[in-house]
Amino acid sequence: MAVVRNIQKxxxxxxxxxxxxxxxxxxxVLQQRAFRLSGAQCQESFDSSLEKPQFPGASAEFIDHxxxxxxxxxAGIPVYRVMDRQGQIINPSEDPQLSKDTVLNFYQKxxxxxxxxxxxxxSQRQGRISFYMTNYGEEGTHIGSAAALxxxxxxxxxYREAGVLMYRGFPLDLFMAQCYANADDVGKGRQMPVHYGSxxxxxxxxxxxxxxxxPQAAGxxxxxxxxxxxxxxxxxxxxxxxxxxxxxxxxxFSATLECPIxxxxxxxxxxxxxxxxxxxxxxxxxxxxxxxxxxxxxxDGNDVFAVYNATKEARRRAVAENQPFLIEAxxxxxxxxxxxxxxxxxxxxxxxxxxxKQDHPISRLRHYMTARGWWGEDEERTWRKQSRKLVMxxxxxAERRLKPNPExxxxxxxxxxxxxxxxxxxxxxxxxxxxxxHYPFDLYEN
Amino acid sequence: xxxxxxLLLRSxxxxxxxxxxxxxxxxxxxxxxxxxxxxxxxxxxxxxxxHAAHFTFHxxxxxxxxxxxxxxxxxxxxxxxxxxxxxxxxTAVIFGEDVAFGGVFRCTVGLRDKYGKDRVFNTPLCEQxxxxxxxxxxxxxxxxxxxxxxxxxxxxxxxxIVNEAAKxxxxxxNQYDCGKLTIRAPWGCVGHGSLYHSQxxxxxxxxxxxxxxxxxRGPVQAKGLLLSCIADKNPCIFFExxxxxxxxxxxxxxxxxxxxxxxxxxxxxxxxxxxVAWGTQVHVMREVANMAQDKLGVSCEVIDLQTILPWDIExxxxxxxxxxxxxxxxxxxxxGGFAAxxxxxxxxxxxxxxxxxxARVCGYxxxxxxxxxxxxxxxxxxxxxxxxxxxNY
Numbered sequence: 001m002a003v004v005r006n007i008q009k010x011x012x013x014x015x016x017x018x019x020x021x022x023x024x025x026x027x028x029v030l031q032q033r034a035f036r037l038s039g040a041q042c043q044e045s046f047d048s049s050l051e052k053p054q055f056p057g058a059s060a061e062f063i064d065h066x067x068x069x070x071x072x073x074x075a076g077i078p079v080y081r082v083m084d085r086q087g088q089i090i091n092p093s094e095d096p097q098l099s100k101d102t103v104l105n106f107y108q109k110x111x112x113x114x115x116x117x118x119x120x121x122x123s124q125r126q127g128r129i130s131f132y133m134t135n136y137g138e139e140g141t142h143i144g145s146a147a148a149l150x151x152x153x154x155x156x157x158x159y160r161e162a163g164v165l166m167y168r169g170f171p172l173d174l175f176m177a178q179c180y181a182n183a184d185d186v187g188k189g190r191q192m193p194v195h196y197g198s199x200x201x202x203x204x205x206x207x208x209x210x211x212x213x214x215p216q217a218a219g220x221x222x223x224x225x226x227x228x229x230x231x232x233x234x235x236x237x238x239x240x241x242x243x244x245x246x247x248x249x250x251x252x253f254s255a256t257l258e259c260p261i262x263x264x265x266x267x268x269x270x271x272x273x274x275x276x277x278x279x280x281x282x283x284x285x286x287x288x289x290x291x292x293x294x295x296x297x298x299x300d301g302n303d304v305f306a307v308y309n310a311t312k313e314a315r316r317r318a319v320a321e322n323q324p325f326l327i328e329a330x331x332x333x334x335x336x337x338x339x340x341x342x343x344x345x346x347x348x349x350x351x352x353x354x355x356x357k358q359d360h361p362i363s364r365l366r367h368y369m370t371a372r373g374w375w376g377e378d379e380e381r382t383w384r385k386q387s388r389k390l391v392m393x394x395x396x397x398a399e400r401r402l403k404p405n406p407e408x409x410x411x412x413x414x415x416x417x418x419x420x421x422x423x424x425x426x427x428x429x430x431x432x433x434x435x436x437x438h439y440p441f442d443l444y445e446n
Numbered sequence: 447x448x449x450x451x452x453l454l455l456r457s458x459x460x461x462x463x464x465x466x467x468x469x470x471x472x473x474x475x476x477x478x479x480x481x482x483x484x485x486x487x488x489x490x491x492x493x494x495x496x497h498a499a500h501f502t503f504h505x506x507x508x509x510x511x512x513x514x515x516x517x518x519x520x521x522x523x524x525x526x527x528x529x530x531x532x533x534x535x536x537t538a539v540i541f542g543e544d545v546a547f548g549g550v551f552r553c554t555v556g557l558r559d560k561y562g563k564d565r566v567f568n569t570p571l572c573e574q575x576x577x578x579x580x581x582x583x584x585x586x587x588x589x590x591x592x593x594x595x596x597x598x599x600x601x602x603x604x605x606x607i608v609n610e611a612a613k614x615x616x617x618x619x620n621q622y623d624c625g626k627l628t629i630r631a632p633w634g635c636v637g638h639g640s641l642y643h644s645q646x647x648x649x650x651x652x653x654x655x656x657x658x659x660x661x662x663r664g665p666v667q668a669k670g671l672l673l674s675c676i677a678d679k680n681p682c683i684f685f686e687x688x689x690x691x692x693x694x695x696x697x698x699x700x701x702x703x704x705x706x707x708x709x710x711x712x713x714x715x716x717x718x719x720x721x722v723a724w725g726t727q728v729h730v731m732r733e734v735a736n737m738a739q740d741k742l743g744v745s746c747e748v749i750d751l752q753t754i755l756p757w758d759i760e761x762x763x764x765x766x767x768x769x770x771x772x773x774x775x776x777x778x779x780x781x782g783g784f785a786a787x788x789x790x791x792x793x794x795x796x797x798x799x800x801x802x803x804x805a806r807v808c809g810y811x812x813x814x815x816x817x818x819x820x821x822x823x824x825x826x827x828x829x830x831x832x833x834x835x836x837x838n839y
Contacts, residue, residue, distance in 0.1 A: 190617055245602075
């Protein structure tokens with residue numbers, strides 16, 4: 001409103017005819033402005049103010065010819081990379097210069113996750129756990145991003161981010177306890193395997209419905225902002241989940257409500273069997289960020305340093321500026337979607353092999369370490385053996401453990417048991433005692 | 447498309463609420479202003495005038511145990527509860543569509559000025575986002591009071607409410623919860639709200655363990671129950687009968703006070719028949735109880751259920767054990783309505799005491815219609831007829 005009034009003061013009210021004439025002229029000038037950004041600024045003070053659109057919904061110039069904005073999908077947003085496939089740093093100024101210990105820790109966490117994946121995947125094939133989802137090929141996105149965060153930054157995940165928990169020191173025993181749903185599971189055996197969560201590690205419990213965590217993470221980030229506590233929230237999701245309405249909600253809310261949050265999209269090419277060209281037609285997920293007014297970047301998800309750098313900078317700025325950041329990590333889902341899926345039904349083995357053998361986050365980091373003399377065959381052999389032993393020991397302990405007490409069906413529905421739930425619990429216990437030979441009581445604690 | 451239509455209706459509903467709903471002039475005010483442009487408007491207005499409201503608000507006795515009281519209507523008592531909360535809990539935030547300027551029903555008037563724009567703020571127009579955002583605020587440990595503009599528009603957030611909010615504590619083994627989330631939504635028929643400004647969706651949520659669902663019948667209950675919902679350690683949905691926003695006026699304590707959840711309120715004692723309802727329908731039932739007393743000499747016990755989930759089985763069953771007859775009434779459609787749940791439970795618990803089949807007087811199994819509203823709602827005459835039949839059974 002004030003702008004309108006100013007314009008009227010400056011130019012007077014009786015210049016309608018001149019104005020009309022000027023309209024044609026300026027809009028012609030403006031056409032060129034759209035494509036010459038730097039030169040445009042000085043044109044402003046000349047005579048464009050009269051002709052500037054006053055619509056509250058957007059800040060833009062008029063244009064006098066019909067032209068649809070074309071999406072830029074052929075030459076998309078570039079993929080930020082720090083080291084090449086042989087582990088060579090490409091641009092020394094981008095080298096995060098991490099210490100040997102830090103890099104060894106990255107490598108060991110990535111490989112430990114890989115070892116755990118192999119053992120739990122096999123255990124599902126043998127029917128020892130009911131379900132599993134591996135992280136093959138995406139280890140770099142987890143470790144690189146987790147390392148760039150503070151340990152009290154709140155994490156919301158989808159289900160393929162076990163490496164974040166691994167990096168934060170979630171014990172192998174508790175990974176196993178959750179998958180086995182035994183009495184040690186902090187989730188009390190209620191959810192399917194890989195639905196991890198840990199209050200101690202600031203990792204919000206995973207749930208199956210896709211993308212629901214995205215607006216939740218925005219809300220948590222808003223609360224964190226009001227706490228004034230130098231924390232951010234990070235929210236992981238796949239490119240398939242980004243099609244959900246909740247993704248739209250979360251992006252838009254976090255931008256309009258100025259939330260310190262990092263949206264981290266794992267674009268691995270597939271949502272179960274659906275390839276990305278059936279998921280979207282724009283330039284991936286990163287290209288949507290600017291549409292919401294979000295700073296966005298695309299990184300090589302198989303380059304742990306690129307992921308680390310992007311997350312580190314996004315974290316720094318999100319905290320300082322209270323605004324959301326979007327990181328799209330390009331990667332490839334090497335494993336099957338889950339143990340209930342055979343991915344050879346919809347993609348070629350050659351394609352999988354390329355990513356497994358030629359461009360893998362673990363082998364790339366190993367090249368980097370080898371080139372520096374930080375890692376050799378001996379270390380590799382020893383660590384493989386040791387990590388396998390750690391996982392197998394935890395695995396065996398988890399398998400031997402009893403399941404939680406069946407009465408835990410009823411607690412935590414509400415903060416307290418309701419009278420109706422007390423009656424239902426008592427009724428179940430009476431019934432199962434009467435028919436106890438038909439129920440697997442020997443496997444459960446009592 | 448849908449949101450454009452909704453915006454139109456939103457302003458219509460807001461303006462209608464500014465006009466005197468209590469007086470029963472249900473003319474849509476947009477309609478009135480259009481009619482005034484035509485020369486025959488006065489005449490037209492008379493012929494178009496709708497019949498009186500379907501209920502008479504019965505105010506409660508002035509509560510004495512909570513300190514000083516002020517005369518408030520229902521929307522003012524909501525504001526008062528929100529004001530008390532923001533004053534005492536620095537983490538509490540209020541958000542939703544159009545809450546910043548005071549809300550389309552005036553429930554948040556003045557709060558933004560008093561507590562700041564980081565605590566009372568507008569969100570983008572997206573219900574799944576509002577509830578998801580609220581869950582996140584609560585998960586991070588702050589108090590979240592979300593508004594859904596009409597209960598009719600809560601369904602886009604159904605997934606966030608049912609799969610997420612309700613199951614947060616359970617699935618995490620009590621590591622994380624969103625107990626500090628309260629969702630408020632205007633609810634129930636309003637005379638002319640048609641399909642999407644009239645719904646009573648409580649039964650959809652009653653099937654969802656982990657939620658609490660609460661409906662007040664007047665300003666005193668609204669404030670006390672809303673404060674309990676906000677303080678409760680579980681996600682709560684608080685439905686506000688929008689027809690009462692201005693119509694219901696009574697003395698309400700100005701300080702914070704808490705009315706217990708999951709506890710029904712016996713608003714009138716009786717010996718021959720138990721009536722159970724919630725929200726506006728409690729006032730219909732009170733009138734029916736008076737009619738039954740006057741015309742049939744029947745003594746009715748009227749119970750306001752107040753909390754739909756988890757509901758107060760004990761109070762209802764105790765009453766039916768005494769009276770032997772039960773009539774349940776709600777505005778929502780009969781099939782799968784919450785009356786079905788009450789009926790089954792009472793039948794199980796009070797089989798030997800029942801002297802007549804349990805009666806349900808509810809909305810029909812149709813969408814909520816516009817011009818046919820007077821025929822659709824379970825008004826006092828339909829309820830009275832049910833009483834007559836039960837007594838003569």
